[in-house]
Amino acid sequence: MELNLTPEQEKFALECIQSGRCQNIHDLLDFAFQLLEEYESKTPTEKFALFLSRLPYVSDEEQKDIEEHFGSLPNYDRSEYVDRTDWLLGKKEL
Numbered sequence: 001m002e003l004n005l006t007p008e009q010e011k012f013a014l015e016c017i018q019s020g021r022c023q024n025i026h027d028l029l030d031f032a033f034q035l036l037e038e039y040e041s042k043t044p045t046e047k048f049a050l051f052l053s054r055l056p057y058v059s060d061e062e063q064k065d066i067e068e069h070f071g072s073l074p075n076y077d078r079s080e081y082v083d084r085t086d087w088l089l090g091k092k093e094l
Helices: 007-018 025-040 044-054 060-070
Strands: none
Touching: 007 025
């Protein structure tokens, strides 16, 4: 099998090997596949919790700056939103 990596992926793979986190590309792929299998075994609620845990914290000052530049939620047209809460919780299909 031939595998073509993007330059960014190749750089990351080489950094993992050079730093000793992985012995070779096979170890890196094994680890990546294990993570994917673990992720796929999660329930939608667990996946959503993982997603939320990866969101950066935004201070009140940063939020104010964001809203000054992009507007706040009340300024957006709610008809453009798609509520996916039930889908994320595994209660319905899209």
